[in-house]
Amino acid sequence: MDTAPNSSESPVGLKYALKTEAYRLGFTLFGVTTPEPPATLPVYLTWLEHGRHGSMAYLAADRAVARRTDLHLILPDVRSVVVLGLRYPRPTDLPADSAAGLHGRVAAYAWGTDYHDQIPPRLEQLTEFLQKQVGHPVAHKSYTDTGPILERDLASRAGLGWMGKNTCLINPQAGSFFLLAELFINLELEPDLPFTTDHCGSCRRCIDACPTGCILPDRTLDARRCISYHTIENKGPIPAELRPQLGAWVFGCDICQQVCPWNERFASSEFDPGLNPQPQIARPDLLAALSLTPQAFNRQFKGSPILRARRRGYLRNTAVALGNLRDAKAVPALAITLQSESEPLVRAHAAWALGQIGGEAARQVLEQCSDSESDAEVMREITAARIACQGCV
Numbered sequence: 001m002d003t004a005p006n007s008s009e010s011p012v013g014l015k016y017a018l019k020t021e022a023y024r025l026g027f028t029l030f031g032v033t034t035p036e037p038p039a040t041l042p043v044y045l046t047w048l049e050h051g052r053h054g055s056m057a058y059l060a061a062d063r064a065v066a067r068r069t070d071l072h073l074i075l076p077d078v079r080s081v082v083v084l085g086l087r088y089p090r091p092t093d094l095p096a097d098s099a100a101g102l103h104g105r106v107a108a109y110a111w112g113t114d115y116h117d118q119i120p121p122r123l124e125q126l127t128e129f130l131q132k133q134v135g136h137p138v139a140h141k142s143y144t145d146t147g148p149i150l151e152r153d154l155a156s157r158a159g160l161g162w163m164g165k166n167t168c169l170i171n172p173q174a175g176s177f178f179l180l181a182e183l184f185i186n187l188e189l190e191p192d193l194p195f196t197t198d199h200c201g202s203c204r205r206c207i208d209a210c211p212t213g214c215i216l217p218d219r220t221l222d223a224r225r226c227i228s229y230h231t232i233e234n235k236g237p238i239p240a241e242l243r244p245q246l247g248a249w250v251f252g253c254d255i256c257q258q259v260c261p262w263n264e265r266f267a268s269s270e271f272d273p274g275l276n277p278q279p280q281i282a283r284p285d286l287l288a289a290l291s292l293t294p295q296a297f298n299r300q301f302k303g304s305p306i307l308r309a310r311r312r313g314y315l316r317n318t319a320v321a322l323g324n325l326r327d328a329k330a331v332p333a334l335a336i337t338l339q340s341e342s343e344p345l346v347r348a349h350a351a352w353a354l355g356q357i358g359g360e361a362a363r364q365v366l367e368q369c370s371d372s373e374s375d376a377e378v379m380r381e382i383t384a385a386r387i388a389c390q391g392c393v
């Protein structure tokens with residue numbers, strides 16, 4: 001247990017005061033490190049060289065790589081980096097289905113308010129507190145998954161845990177269901193001891209459980225095969241060979257964290273109340289989701305991380321989830337989508353879903369739409385779905 005040093009003017013006393021304030025603001029992890037180059041930089045560069053970032057070109061931009069390499073390019077006179085963690089709900093706390101229906105799955109961090117709206121104001125409050133403590137302005141820069149830094153590397157060096165084989169930061173007392181945030185400051189605080197042990201041992205549960213086999217031996221992911229990447233970052237078609245692995249996930253994926261024994265043992269049922277999880281977002285009704293107009297989508301997901309997928313991406317994912325659930329109840333909604341949805345990307349995935357469900361009703365819809373469809377890519381999907389559809393052709 002921490003003991004309060006007498007003075008908040010010494011680097012140690014100041015750090016203690018800052019930590020206390022961070023906890024008051026809702027953060028449950030707090031560590032400090034120095035602005036040295038991250039140790040995992042070579043791994044990151046290799047990851048980029050192999051193109052494992054997929055279409056996320058912003059990760060490979062020269063400016064982004066330079067900033068990840070030299071933290072002084074972010075804040076020229078940075079002397080300390082404060083790393084913080086905010087707890088989000090455990091996926092096992094998924095609300096029970098409120099009504100019968102076909103439900104999708106959403107990564108637990110996205111069940112409620114967007115953390116990009118929750119965390120930055122608290123980092124600003126923390127900075128104001130720091131400035132009051134020292135009595136002068138403090139040059140600073142804050143991030144929450146918003147800038148070019150290797151945040152899990154910094155978190156590990158700040159003593160908060162180790163980077164697991166699933167690539168997440170794992171805290172030995174609390175697991176990995178945390179959102180990380182960083183505050184760069186031009187003040188010297190006492191750095192924490194780096195976390196140097198690896199507690200994964202011979203475990204490979206996350207590797208074995210990953211539906212797409214995208215977890216690599218160097219503790220990186222091949223984003224091009226990761227469900228999180230495809231349901232959020234990929235703005236185009238989902239590769240047909242990966243669609244069955246998506247299951248019912250429509251935004252993100254928690255599998256490699258859910259199976260981790262450190263979460264089973266230590267993740268707390270408590271989470272930050274500001275994240276305000278909503279059952280209808282956590283367990284979306286897929287048939288209702290498929291009929292969301294642009295206006296309804298923006299209204300429903302105002303202030304939610306799901307906006308990042310945009311309507312066309314979310315409906316594309318919804319169609320894939322319905323195809324994987326293979327329930328004939330979805331055929332009428334998919335038929336309407338294939339006949340009248342304006343986004344070809346969504347129509348294409350609705351056709352695929354109908355092919356997965358199969359049966360006479362699905363076959364008829366695909367046949368009718370093959371006469372009226374004008375988009376070449378959608379037409380290609382319809383043809384493939386007619387072949388896949390049992391009893392077709």
Ligand code: SF4
Nearest residue numbers: 210226227253255256
């Ligand atoms: S998020 Fe899902 S798909 Fe991606 S690595 Fe983890 S288990 Fe695999």
Ligand code: SF4
Nearest residue numbers: 164165200203206260
């Ligand atoms: S599931 Fe096992 S191997 Fe994977 S991160 Fe957790 S402890 Fe490490």
